[in-house]
Each structure stands twice: as structure tokens, then as C-alpha cells.
Amino acid sequence: MRIDKEVCEPEALVPSMVFRLEPRSGVPTYLQLVHQVEHALRLGYLIHGDQLPRVKDVVASLSINPNTVLKAYRDLEQKGLTIGRPGQGTFIAASPETVGLEQLTSLRRSLASGWLKQAAAAGLDEQGTIALFMAALRDFHDRPVESRPARRDGRQRRVGAA
Amino acid sequence: MTTVAVAPVSPRRREHPVPWKAMARVTWLQRRSTLIGLLLVFVACGVAIVVGQAGTHATYASFVANGCVQNRFHVPCVTFENWFAESTDLFSAMVIALHVVPVVIGVFVGAPLLSRELESGTFRFTWTQGVGRSRAVVTTLVILALFVTVATCVLGLVLNWFAHPFEVIGIESQWQSGLFDTTGPMLAAWTLFGLTLGTFLGALIGRTVAAMAVTAAIVGGLLVASFVWLVARLEAIGALATNRLMPMGLNVGQLNVPGSQVNGPVGSWLVRAWFTGPGGKRLDASAASNVIGRMYGGPATGKVGPSRWLSVHHYIYWVSYQPASRFWVFQVIAAAILVVLAALLAFATVRIVARRA
């Protein structure tokens, strides 16, 4: 079995990053990879100089189209988060303003005891909560999603007059 | 209106030499057990013949040593002749066994060759490999044909060697249909025919069991027909006639061996005999046997001999025969017919494969 092999081979290098896919989330695969790298960066799981797993290793473990991985890595490079060194691989090039671990924990706690509690009391279920939050988040960041025709940034729903 | 898109024959074909060695390896890998089985059967037959004829060749050596070849009526020669006359069992068994060889090859090598691929679906693998389906079939057929030709030629020659003493003595003859069909070249020709017929039927029918059955029926049937009638019919063509032989009766079909009491062409094959009467008219079977009865039964015959008796009564005894030198002509004709048929079947097989879509 494949799993046993990875455990028993002492020379196998531990990858810097482990990817997970949610095929039915509606978010395009390459974006999921990008987000996971960004998330890892934010949490400090990836630091400057770390080498991202090679394309073929990601492909072999996730069983996805290589072009998807290439696209994700290109996207990260475009955003300035990584840099590709020909013949060597893709490396983390930036340390974005990381939100420290303790701050994350307190943010999470305040969300749970504050806003989420209120939403539940108002009678919103999980989906309703998510929808409302996404709408508010978008308003907050003031991103006009429709004006970018060439790129897909995940499921777009302009909640108009419902 | 059906048109077929055909790949243009490009000059690049020269860059694709036919991989004979590779295909030989493939054929071996695919047919290993069958080929080994066949080889064992051939070797067993060969060994049986070699072992079985030990006594025959010893007796024959004595036969020759005693000068029996020139003079049959030497005292010990008759004993030897009787010995041979009673030792034909193994010989007949081997003749029959060798008749089965073309059927066996047709059924177990030819028929499954393509039908198994078609039935099991492996043709979807084989015909999409780089070698291409036509070249794969052609090379496999040629390689197998070479193998069976050589093996059966050797087997036939071994049988011939076994038969030689019997032929010299006059008990058996290579003109007889049994031995005619099992000489080296003829056995190889029959086997090639069996192989290609089996392969053709396998490609045509696409089902192994059915192809094997039809192959067995056709090859077996033709061999039986050849044994019983075809060879004799062939050998009757263009026979010469002579009236100078001693009357023996109407059942001929034997060699006119040296040292026997008939005059006439030595070593020839006597095909048929008949009588003509006073007016030159040919006698029918009952009248002929009547003549024979009177010729050998009457008291007058003893004094003058059958020939004088015949001329006195204005009967003439005719025999048609084939000179010894013609034997190879007939072998070549018969083998050529079979080889041409085999070639046609091979072409047809390749065509079926190439066009199957």
C-alpha cells in the first residue's frame, strides 16, 4: 500500500506543503491551491525560502491535471509570493504581513462568541450565514466582481433584488 | 456510397523495416506451449520410426547381403520377403499418424492464431502497436510456416527412409497414396495448406472452436479423399500403355520391380490393366474375369503359358503405367497445387485482417 511505503522509506523528504482538494466546493482547483499556499504563509507554515513541492509530485499525490498546478504556481509568482528558479523549483519569495497565531485565535473566538451567536439567534442557518458574510466581506473590500471578465474568482453571485 | 479513408503509401515506409527477429520473439512468447507440444509430437513420431525400423533395416541388410536384390528366387530371399510382408503394422501406423499431422497443425496452430485474438479482444491491443496489424500477421505466418515446413520435411524424410526397404522389395511403393502424401515435400505442402487454411478460417469466422472444427473437417476430408481417390486419379493422367507384360489379373497398382517375372519397364507404377478381344474391343469386367479363369484354369494353358494362350485366342492384355522417372513430376504437381492454395489462403487472411474495421 502506498501509505505504508511513505512511512517506511526513511529517505523520503518531507514536503514543505501538503495540499487538499475539495472537488465540489465550486472553487476552481488551481485557486484552491493558491489559497492554501496563501493560508499556509499566513499561518507561518510556509516561510521565506521554502521550496514548494514539485509539479509532478503534486500531480501524483492529488491526481490532477498538471496544467492546473502550473497555473496555480504561475498565479503565485504573479502575485509575488513565489519565485521560480529554472532547474531548481519554485520557492517562497515573500513574507506577507502575517497575522500572528495568537491574533488568529482571538479573532476566531470573538467571531464565535459575537457575530455568529447573533446570526444564529436571528434564525440564519449555516448557508444563510455564509451568504451574508460573503456579501458583507465583498462590500467591505469593495471588489466589483463582474468587471473582470477574463478571470474566474470562484462562484460569483450578485445578490440583487432577491 | 462507401469510401474508405486509406493512409497514403508514403516513402517513409522504407523507414519501417519489418522486424523479423522481434516478431519471431513475439511468436515464440505467444505460442510457446503449442510449438513445444508440436515439437515433442514430431520428435516422438521420429523416435518411434527410428526405433521401430531397427529390425527392418537389419533384415534388409541381410536381404541385400544375400544378393536378393538381383535374384529374388534365391532360397533365403523368400524368407526375408515373408518377413517384410508380415511387418507392415508399425509402418502403416506411422503412415496414418503422419496423415494426421497437417490436420493437427491446422487445428492447433492455424485456427487459434487469429480467432483467439478476435474472440478475446486482444486484437485491440496487438493491432494498435507500432508494428501494424498486416505486418504482424504476415511475419507470424511466415515464421510459423518456416517452422512447420522444416519439421514436417524432416519427418517425411524419416518415414521415407523407413519405407525404402519395403519399396525395394515391392511390398509398398511411394506411388501409393499413403506414401505419396507423406514424403518430405508433400507432407510439408499439406501442412502449409492446413496451417493457412486454419489461419484463414480463424480470421474469417472469428471463433476459435468453430474455426478448429471446420479446419479439421476440410483438411481431414481432403486428406482422406486424397488417400482414397485423388492420388490415384492424378497418377492415371497421361499413363502409357503396354501389352508386353505377363498377365497378372486386373488388380494392379504396384511396382514392376526388378527380378520379378514380368518383363517391362523396371520400377514403373502399373495403373490399370484390361483385355481387348478379337475385334480389338475392350472387355468389360465380367468378360475379363472369364478370360482369366479360362486362361489359368484350363488344362491347355499349362503347356503353352498364358501369353501363347492369349495370342491363340486373339486376346491382348494391356497395362497402363507411369515410368519411374515421372514420380517427381507428380510430386511437384501435387505439392505445387497445395502450396498455391496455401499462398492464396495466406493472402486472403492478410486481406481480411487489413480490412477489418
Added chain:
Amino acid sequence: MNVVETSRLAKRYRRTWALRDCNLAVPAGRIVALVGPNGAGKTTLLHCAVGLCTATNGSITVLGDLGAGSLEALERVAFVAQDAPLYKYLSVRSMVAVTRNLNSRFDQAQAEERLRGLEIPPDRKVGKLSGGQRAQLALTLALARGPDLLVLDEPLARLDPLARHDFMALVMAAVAASGFSVIFSSHVVSELERFADYLIVLANGRVQMVGDIDDLLTSHKVLSGPAEESDLVGEQFTVVQTRKATRHAEILVRTTGESQLPGGWESDDVSLEELVLAYLRDPSASMLPGPLATDELEVGEVAR
């Protein structure tokens, strides 16, 4: 270069037309999914591409200008048929040897290494392997030929989920390493998005939809709005499928992105599965194929 190009390709078996008037121009370097219901003609199309059957009408070329099934094409195109047929009575080792001898190009070392990695014992008879192992073996043999195009006919149909994952992982890793094109057929749409970047939808022998998956998903939207205004939408957009309720309607449209949405209407993205099903449900909805390289042909003519 177009890895597969067909022009009015049609194939008839006795009295049924398995393929009709198929026009395709599939660019190289893609992983192509060929989907459609059972009996749509997927296997026939793939068989035509690898030379197992010849077209009744029209033409098909592969890897640029090579005739499908020509010797040049056979060298560079590897095929794994449905149920991965191999010689059951041979050992794995012999099967590899047979394949090596049937091709001028074969990487024995690569094949052996992969088989070791897959833990397929070389001395076991092919017939004694599990379905998943046999599929893996057939794939390994095909990959060892170093093809420029790999064609797989319903490779996952009879495999359990783990075998499916391992099989596709092997294909994807090989593509990542060597960069060849792949065409695989499937009648399950939901798993396609992670593997394929180009789609051909076949139904009743005809091409219903074809193109880059990204393009297809950006160019289709589901518009929802008041039912009585459905016709308005129909005037402005190419409608693929309309679903009406009492007071509102959901319309799947094809758009260039420049049309203005009528007021009160919302636009939503569509998933690949939804899109494919919509095209399959409506036989008259047919998407124009990508750029064609050949001229129009009369029925019965053959392009050389």
C-alpha cells in the same frame, strides 16, 4: 498542431450510424475528456483515431497530418482499450517483452520501474492480476512506448475508487514528466474537472459541445429572473436550456461576456456537470466547434 482532427467523420456499422458528421480540431498538449451517454459513439470515435476502424465518410488525422491507423501514427499513438485487453496466459514479464518487440520505441527500464512501484509481480500470469492491476499494467506498457498521444477508452469504468485514483495519478504524473496529449472517454462527468482541460461531448454520434473547459465555463451562465421576461433574454443571448417555474425562470445561456443583463436578472456561474447535462438533454443545442482546418466536404468524399 492538432492532435486529433476530424472532418465530417461518420461511421456506419451495418445499418446504424455510430458517428455522424463529426468535426473536431483538438489542440495538442491537452488532456481531453470525451463524454457522452452509453452508445453515444465514444468508443467508435476513439477506435477511428487509433486505426481500429475506418471511417465510412469524412476523414480523421492525428498528430498533425498523419492518417489515423497509418504506420507513423501507430508508432506515436498508444491505446488502452476498454477492459485493458492483454494476453491472459502470459506472465507480466512476457507481456512486457511482447510489447517491447511489437514497437520500435519502448523504455524497458521505465516499465520495470513503474511495475515495481505498483508492486505488480513480474512472474504472475496476467490473467491472475486484479482488474486494477491489469489496467495499471496496460497503462504502463502504453506509457513505456513514449507516445505523443495516449488514448484511453473508459479506463476507470471497472475500477474501485483506489484503483481509479492510482490509475489517473499515473497518467497525470506521466503527462507532467513528458508533456504528451491524452484523450480519455468517460460517461461520468463529475470527476472530469480535476483531470481534463478540454472537453468533447458526444451524443447520438454527434458532437454536442467541444472546447477548452475554462472557456466553456466562462462563456456559459445561468440567468435567473421573472418568467415572463424569458423571451427578452432569448433575444439577447444564445439559449441552451430554459427551465420555467410559475413566476421565475432559470436560463442557461452562452455569452460572449459583452451582452448587458436585463434589469432584475441575476447571473450565476455554471458547473461543468450542469453544463454537460444541459447540452445532452437538448439534442438540438449544439456548440460550434473550434477552428476547422479543412474545407467543407461533400457527403461521401474523403479528405486525404
